[in-house]
Amino acid sequence: xxxxxSSPKVRIEFVALLAACALFLxxxxxxxxxxxxxxxxxxxxxxxxxxxxLLTKREYILLALLKxxxxxxxxxxxxxxxxxFSIAGxxxxxxxxxxxxxxxxxWVSLIGVSIAGAMASNVAQLTLSQYLLFGxxxxxxxxxxxxxxxxxxxxxxxxxxQFEQNSAWYxxxxxxxx
Amino acid sequence: MKKIRLGDIIIFLLSLVLIGxxxxxxxxxxxxxxVRVQAEGREWVYDLSVNTTASFSGxxxxxxxxxxxGKVHVLxxxxxxxxxxxxxxxxxxxxxIICLPNNVFIRIEGSIEPQxxxxxxxxx
Numbered sequence: 001x002x003x004x005x006s007s008p009k010v011r012i013e014f015v016a017l018l019a020a021c022a023l024f025l026x027x028x029x030x031x032x033x034x035x036x037x038x039x040x041x042x043x044x045x046x047x048x049x050x051x052x053x054l055l056t057k058r059e060y061i062l063l064a065l066l067k068x069x070x071x072x073x074x075x076x077x078x079x080x081x082x083x084x085f086s087i088a089g090x091x092x093x094x095x096x097x098x099x100x101x102x103x104x105x106x107w108v109s110l111i112g113v114s115i116a117g118a119m120a121s122n123v124a125q126l127t128l129s130q131y132l133l134f135g136x137x138x139x140x141x142x143x144x145x146x147x148x149x150x151x152x153x154x155x156x157x158x159x160x161x162q163f164e165q166n167s168a169w170y171x172x173x174x175x176x177x178x
Numbered sequence: 179m180k181k182i183r184l185g186d187i188i189i190f191l192l193s194l195v196l197i198g199x200x201x202x203x204x205x206x207x208x209x210x211x212x213v214r215v216q217a218e219g220r221e222w223v224y225d226l227s228v229n230t231t232a233s234f235s236g237x238x239x240x241x242x243x244x245x246x247x248g249k250v251h252v253l254x255x256x257x258x259x260x261x262x263x264x265x266x267x268x269x270x271x272x273x274x275i276i277c278l279p280n281n282v283f284i285r286i287e288g289s290i291e292p293q294x295x296x297x298x299x300x301x302x
Contacts, residue, residue, distance in 0.1 A: 100189075108185030115186070119193045139203035146197045154190075161181065 014173070015059050018047040019066035026071040039145060041152040042118060044071055048094055049114055049160040052101045054173055064094040081132065085125050092124035093117035110164055114157030118149040211271050211288030213250050215243065217281060226250065226269075226286060236280030243284060255280060 025043040032041065044067055051063050068090050072078030077086070097117040100108055122145050130138035164170055213224040217234035224230060226248050233242045239256025249269040252262040255277055262277035274285035 100185075104185050107183055108189065109181065109183050111182060112186035112189040115189050115193055119196060123196075139200070142200035142203060143197060146193070146200050150190075150193050150197065 011059065015051075015055065015063050015066070018051050018055075018063055019070060021047040022063070022067040023070035023074065026067075026074040030074055039148060042121070042149070042156060045090075045093065045114075045117060045121075046156055046160060048090075049097065049110055049117070049156065050163060050170070052097060052110075052113065053164065054170075057098070060094065060098060064090050084132070085128055088124040088128045089121035093121035096120035109157070110160040111154060111157030114153045114160060115150060118153030118156075119146070122146050122149045211248075211286050213243075213245060214285050214287055216283040217241070224250075226288075234280075234282050236277070236282055238279045241277050241280045241282045243282075250284060250286070251275070252277065252282075252284070255282075 022044045025046055029041055029043040048063060048067060051060060055063060068086050071086055072083045077083050097113050100113050100116045126138055126142050126145060211226045213226050215222045217236060224245055226245060229246050231242060231244045231253060233240050241255040242253040244251055244253045249267040251267040252275055255262050257277055257279040262275050265275045268275055268286060271286050271288040276283050
């Protein structure tokens with residue numbers, strides 16, 4: 001896999017830009033009313049999906065970390081146990097998305113990557129809630145979470161796919177000419 | 179413009195399977211009522227229609243329950259206030275008896291059907 005060969009300074013600025021996008025989208029996500037507070041659309045995962053084709057492994061982990069911290073800051077949960085859910089969900093989804101993108105790129109578009117990420121995130125968070133919050137009853141909240149995750153991840157995936165195909169900015173970044 | 183690929187469909191179908199499996203957890207709620215007892219850090223399940231007795235040990239001693247004619251109650255308990263014994267018999271899904279000093283939690287699970295002549299209302 002080839003990565004844009006811009007200078008390290010430009011690259012770290014680029015990670016910061018994607019992290020800032022995640023921060024902004026976390027805010028937008030926070031504004032949208034939801035039946036239960038921990039049900040998420042996952043808007044802030046968009047930079048993580050788009051970053052897949054642009055970042056090295058280390059930069060990608062850094063972006064995931066910045067997303068967790070930014071989201072915790074926005075929602076005010078950074079020093080509470082809720083951040084554990086954010087960490088579990090984000091890292092499960094970034095790991096699976098990275099694996100799917102890295103090894104199955106020929107057969108999967110960003111839509112599939114997005115769905116896989118959403119499912120990983122939901123399963124990780126539901127498993128965690130089984131131990132931290134609800135016990136065996138966590139199974140009962142699984143279906144609505146997974147259905148919402150599937151629908152929202154398809155929409156995000158379609159958006160990311162369109163962005164990847166049509167954005168001149170993205171193309172020039174891939175070529176390393178920024 | 180290339181769009182949906184084979185892998186996308188596979189991932190989509192896999193997540194549908196996952197969602198389908200997750201809906202299975204709702205199936206367990208209906209069906210015949212079961213007595214579920216949480217004690218000693220574990221959970222026991224009894225058939226409400228089979229007469230039996232059982233004992234559970236906890237921090238203050240032993241708590242015995244009896245299942246008889248589709249009802250369950252606490253027969254004896256080593257706790258001080260005997261609130262669990264005073265709770266009497268329970269028989270329908272959603273009802274529960276708890277013995278806090280002895281960490282014993284007894285509840286009935288199953289499909290919640292309106293009892294004949296029972297009152298289940300909320301007023302404001």
